[in-house]
Amino acid sequence: MKSLAELAAIRDKMKDKVVLREGTSDTRIVVGMATCGIAAGARPVLSAFVEGVNNAGLNSTVTVSQTGCIGICQYEPVVEVFQAGKEKVTYVKMTAEKAAKVIEEHIKGGKVVEEYTYTYATKA
Amino acid sequence: MKELSLNVLDITKNSVKAGATLIDISLVEVGSLLTLTITDNGCGMKPEVVETVMNPFYTTRTTRKVGMGVPLLMLAAEQTGGGVTIESRHKEEHPENHGTVVTATFHTDHIDFTPIGDLVSTMETLIMGSPEIDFTFTHDMNGHRVELDTRQLREVLGEVPLDSYEIIQWIGDFLREQYQPAE
Numbered sequence: 001m002k003s004l005a006e007l008a009a010i011r012d013k014m015k016d017k018v019v020l021r022e023g024t025s026d027t028r029i030v031v032g033m034a035t036c037g038i039a040a041g042a043r044p045v046l047s048a049f050v051e052g053v054n055n056a057g058l059n060s061t062v063t064v065s066q067t068g069c070i071g072i073c074q075y076e077p078v079v080e081v082f083q084a085g086k087e088k089v090t091y092v093k094m095t096a097e098k099a100a101k102v103i104e105e106h107i108k109g110g111k112v113v114e115e116y117t118y119t120y121a122t123k124a
Numbered sequence: 125m126k127e128l129s130l131n132v133l134d135i136t137k138n139s140v141k142a143g144a145t146l147i148d149i150s151l152v153e154v155g156s157l158l159t160l161t162i163t164d165n166g167c168g169m170k171p172e173v174v175e176t177v178m179n180p181f182y183t184t185r186t187t188r189k190v191g192m193g194v195p196l197l198m199l200a201a202e203q204t205g206g207g208v209t210i211e212s213r214h215k216e217e218h219p220e221n222h223g224t225v226v227t228a229t230f231h232t233d234h235i236d237f238t239p240i241g242d243l244v245s246t247m248e249t250l251i252m253g254s255p256e257i258d259f260t261f262t263h264d265m266n267g268h269r270v271e272l273d274t275r276q277l278r279e280v281l282g283e284v285p286l287d288s289y290e291i292i293q294w295i296g297d298f299l300r301e302q303y304q305p306a307e
Contacts, residue, residue, distance in 0.1 A: 002297055002298040004277075011284045014290060015284065033249070038125070038130050044245075046249060047245060047248070050289065050292070
């Protein structure tokens with residue numbers, strides 16, 4: 001059974017890390033979590049990004065956060081990636097599987113996954 | 125919404141937006157009656173606004189003129205023969221004691237009852253999104269209770285924020301373990 005003592009142990013392990021984490025994120029991943037996003041499946045997409053970023057050990061430079069409605073509800077789940085000095089990338093109709101690919105190729109590899117972007121989806 | 129837990133996530137986000145510092149989410153199952161209650165100490169709504177939130181053409185957001193959160197909850201409740209009530213006290217009229225209570229009832233034995241789904245993910249998502257807010261969560265299933273109170277966790281954690289990945293994982297495991305005996 002999970003106990004508060006166990007939580008205290010996690011706390012002690014993390015105290016040092018907290019200081020390192022502040023104000024160093026170069027990449028922000030923002031998931032739309034208004035009614036439209038949630039109904040379209042944004043919750044597992046958010047979880048996939050949070051898990052993926054942490055499993056890749058990127059949590060000191062990448063933050064994952066939630067926002068409201070971006071205004072393109074028919075393309076939800078929508079995810080925006082902000083990187084210092086680069087143009088914002090908007091990914092649309094996201095899934096947990098697509099999230100894993102975005103982390104691998106874009107966040108780690110630096111190469112935008114074009115076929116998932118809003119620009120690509122609206123080009124046809 | 126595919127799961128009620130997604131309605132819970134969506135409706136609770138209204139409490140976050142209302143500036144609540146404490147939000148209570150309670151699910152009580154007695155026989156085939158499920159009562160969901162979301163109580164917050166946010167800014168509250170004036171009576172005329174309470175009426176309009178039940179209307180899909182009302183929203184607080186500025187990107188478009190429809191708000192589907194409460195109407196979708198009403199749909200989920202009413203299609204099982206249940207319903208939704210909203211009580212709210214606006215901070216201008218009730219400066220000491222403001223907030224909103226959303227109550228929804230469902231008949232879980234009705235064919236159109238939406239499965240409750242993954243409430244643990246809903247709680248994780250809410251805490252990650254608003255680590256500064258305190259959440260109390262209880263789910264009573266005919267005598268078996270699952271509960272979480274972030275105020276207790278905060279006492280242990282001190283300055284370590286609730287939205288740290290390791291803490292969120294602990295919270296998820298903590299809740300999932302409590303659900304196990306009932307499954």
